[in-house]
Amino acid sequence: MNLHEYQAKDVLARFGVPVPRGQAAATAAEARQAAQSIGGTVVVKAQVHAGGRGKAGGIKVVKSPAEAEAAAAAMLGTRLVTHQTGAEGRPIGRVYVEEGSQVARELYLALLVDRASGWPAFVASTEGGMDIEAVAAKTPKKILSLAVDPATGYQPFHGRRLAAALKLSGDQAKAMGKLGAALWRAFHDCDASMVEINPLVVTTDGRMIALDAKVNLDDNALFRHAELAALRDASQEDPTEVEAHAAGLNFVKLDGDIGCLVNGAGLAMATMDIVQLAGGKPANFLDVGGGATKEQVTAAFRIILADPKVRGILVNIFGGIMRCDVIAEGIVAAARALGLKVPLVVRLEGTNVAVGKRILAESGLAITPADDLGDAARKVVAAIGRAA
Numbered sequence: 001m002n003l004h005e006y007q008a009k010d011v012l013a014r015f016g017v018p019v020p021r022g023q024a025a026a027t028a029a030e031a032r033q034a035a036q037s038i039g040g041t042v043v044v045k046a047q048v049h050a051g052g053r054g055k056a057g058g059i060k061v062v063k064s065p066a067e068a069e070a071a072a073a074a075m076l077g078t079r080l081v082t083h084q085t086g087a088e089g090r091p092i093g094r095v096y097v098e099e100g101s102q103v104a105r106e107l108y109l110a111l112l113v114d115r116a117s118g119w120p121a122f123v124a125s126t127e128g129g130m131d132i133e134a135v136a137a138k139t140p141k142k143i144l145s146l147a148v149d150p151a152t153g154y155q156p157f158h159g160r161r162l163a164a165a166l167k168l169s170g171d172q173a174k175a176m177g178k179l180g181a182a183l184w185r186a187f188h189d190c191d192a193s194m195v196e197i198n199p200l201v202v203t204t205d206g207r208m209i210a211l212d213a214k215v216n217l218d219d220n221a222l223f224r225h226a227e228l229a230a231l232r233d234a235s236q237e238d239p240t241e242v243e244a245h246a247a248g249l250n251f252v253k254l255d256g257d258i259g260c261l262v263n264g265a266g267l268a269m270a271t272m273d274i275v276q277l278a279g280g281k282p283a284n285f286l287d288v289g290g291g292a293t294k295e296q297v298t299a300a301f302r303i304i305l306a307d308p309k310v311r312g313i314l315v316n317i318f319g320g321i322m323r324c325d326v327i328a329e330g331i332v333a334a335a336r337a338l339g340l341k342v343p344l345v346v347r348l349e350g351t352n353v354a355v356g357k358r359i360l361a362e363s364g365l366a367i368t369p370a371d372d373l374g375d376a377a378r379k380v381v382a383a384i385g386r387a388a
Contacts, residue, residue, distance in 0.1 A: 001217045004047040006096040007231050008215035011190060016182035017197075019210045022098035031072030034097035035065040041100035044071040048090035049236040051131070051214075052082035058092070061100065068097055091235050101209060106199035107166050108132055109179075111187045113194070114147060120187065122146040122158065122180065124165045128199035154184035168202075175208050190228060191221030240303050247299040249288055256281025258380055259304035259313040259342075261297075263288050263322050271316045271373065278377035280384070283310050297330025301338055312343040312384040314376055319350025328356035332363045343383035344368065347376040 003011065006024040013019050023034035024047070035042045046058035053059050058080045060071040072095045079089035106128035114121040124144045127135045136143055144165035148154060159177025163169070168176050179200075187195045194216040201211045222229040234242045244251030250265065254272075258280045262268035265287050272282040284307070288300050304310055317327050331346060347370040348356045360367050368383065370376030 001219055001222065001229070001232055002049045002236070003215040003217070003228075003231055004049070004094070004096075004233060004236075005045060005213055006047060006094070008195075008213040009210065011215060011228070012182070012186050012195070012210060012213055015186040015189070017179060017186065017210055017213075018208060019213070020099045020101055022096055024094050024096050025072060026076070026094050028069045028073035028076060031095055031097050032065045032069035035062070035068035038097065038099045042068055043098045043100055044068050044075070045096045045098065046075045046080050046092045047094040047096055048080050048082075048085070048092060049233070050080070050082045050084040050090055052084055053080065056080055056082040058082070071095075072097075093233070093235055101201060101211060102204040103199075103201045103211070104204045105202040106211075107202070108135075108198050109162070109166075109183070109200045110194065110196040110198070111148075111183050111192075112196075114145070117147055119147045119150060120184075121148065122162060122183075124162050126166055128201070132198070148184065153188070154181050158184075172202065172206060172208065179208060186215075190215070191218045191224060192216060193218045240306055243299075244286070244303050247296055247303075249286060249296060249300055249303070251287075251300075251303060252285040253307065254282055254284050255309075256283045257309050257311045257384065259283045259286070259307070259310045261286050261288060261300050261304065261313065261315045263317050263319075263327075267316065267318060271314065271377075274373050274377045275314065275380070278374070278381045280377065280381040283307055294326065294330040294333055297327060298334040298337060301331075301334035301340070305338060305340075305342075310342060312345070312380045313340075314380040315344070315346040315348075316373060316376060317346075317348050317350070319348065319353060319356070322350070323352045324348045324350055324356030325352040325359060328359035331367070332359060332365060335363075335365050335367070340365070343380060343386075345370055345376050345380040345383065347371070347373060 009019040025031040025034050041063050044060045046053055062068045062071050075092045075095055079091050081089035108125040108128040110123045125135055125142050127142050146161055159180045162180050163173035163176040196214040197210040199211050201209050238253055241251050258275055260271050260282050262271050268285055268287045275282050345368045368379055370379055
């Protein structure tokens with residue numbers, strides 16, 4: 001789960017990460033009041049779950065409350081299109097009004113899970129304010145990756161290594177040690193999957209401030225953090241993914257035309273690979289889980305068919321905990337309720353598979369059975385070709 005900048009800064013500030021003064025505003029009038037309260041030059045920032053806001057016109061430096069009000073009015077209620085949002089953009093429901101900072105240097109600092117080692121790791125670079133991916137591609141030597149042993153946690157030497165990598169000395173090196181510790185506490189205690197500060201700035205008077213902040217939380221740990229779960233902004237998420245989440249389904253929309261309904265994340269990924277190998281393009285990742293009900297299967301079909309690009313559906317079920325007859329009943333009910341008009345290929349294997357196949361065969365619906373996953377992928381690709 002992603003947090004907005006203003007939410008992320010509020011969370012980080014609780015753990016001792018220095019951030020500029022700022023206030024979130026849902027109306028232009030509130031933005032004016034925030035600017036008056038802060039005083040001086042302020043920055044009005046569109047609050048969307050995407051990077052590249054500055055280049056897209058989502059960040060404005062203003063010098064008066066009236067200018068802050070005008071900037072907020074121009075942003076609120078519109079959609080911001082950046083290189084990360086796609087052409088549809090993201091709706092701007094709030095802006096963040098923040099005090100201006102006198103910047104001497106821009107640095108990059110993040111804490112995330114290193115997939116290779118499975119340990120948390122700091123990532124630091126002197127090239128703050130840039131996309132870290134671009135820095136990694138062009139000048140990888142300017143990036144430090146520093147793992148943290150989960151058994152011992154953050155230690156003073158981590159701060160010294162980070163300070164050296166960022167070319168900080170004296171009081172700033174000491175401040176880096178404290179900031180690193182605060183970032184570790186926030187990351188650990190909030191069950192975050194990533195905390196990113198880009199840029200981390202050194203001001204002209206020598207202070208270090210998190211000028212921007214991104215926090216991603218582990219969805220699987222949100223049951224421990226009701227106050228953080230309440231910060232979710234569904235308007236920033238794909239509507240079908242929101243619907244899937246409410247139905248207890250794991251769904252990610254993709255760009256293809258073959259809808260995939262599978263039980264188990266690993267099997268779902270393998271299914272997408274085999275579809276691609278057979279010459280097709282998956283339209284989604286959809287895992288109904290190990291104990292899906294008839295209602296969840298119907299919801300899954302509805303979500304898949306909401307994508308106008310979908311020209312065929314592949315159901316791939318291995319019934320371990322899940323029973324194939326329950327899935328078959330759900331498939332038949334969904335196909336009838338939704339008036340299914342695209343080709344449907346079903347591969348069932350496992351518990352009660354014979355009963356499940358009989359239910360499908362006796363349904364009177366145009367359902368194509370498959371013997372194995374490779375057979376299913378080839379059949380759905382061929383069915384789409386024939387329909388075209």
